[in-house]
Amino acid sequence: MSSAYYTQNPPYQQYQQTSGYQAQNLQPRQPSYPTSQACGQQYYSEQPSQKPNAQYLCLYPQCASAGTGFARYADLQRHVAIVHGRQNLQLVDCSHPGCHRRGEYGFTRKDKMVDHLRDVHKSDIPKRASGKRSP
Known part of the structure; x- marks a missing residue:
């Protein structure tokens, strides 16, 4: 698996506070590893959510400008691995x-x-x- 998949501070932002989770753990940051040009390409059937209730936002530049967000953290992890870490899969x-x-x-x-x-x-x-x- 890609080291991008298991980082201490993954490139995401959580919009809503969930119980038992500390807000300071949810600080966004720019990715410190190379990004793929494949962000705009579709490799899987699920479409990223662009709804305001999307809880996790991908902060890679190509996705952040498009507002690519996901309701579940697992969906964000899959997105990062498949779209931004595809060369490591x-x-x-x-x-x-x-x-x-x-x-x-x-x-x-x-x-x-x-x-x-x-x-x-x-x-x-x-x-x-x-x-x-x-x-």
Whole structure:
């Protein structure tokens, strides 16, 4: 994982005070590690929230100017890892011959690559059966 993912003072700001959390721990700061030019590119299905009730704001310059915010801290962490720390992730290549989703264009999660195989390449990959599991 990227060192950007686990920092003492991550680049975020919390708008609302939550119980049991000290406000002094929520001071924003500029990232001290290189940022990616990929901020404007979409690599996952969730859209960042631009609503005023978004509790955590990404403070990378490309995102801060756009007001990119998230309701949950976990969503902000995923955003930072995928968008700003993508070069440090182990990406999953599409296994379909000739597909461009390889290398730096790979997927951050295997399940998203499988969804891509189903949706884009129309591969017949069964979804996991719900309900009973075999012993």
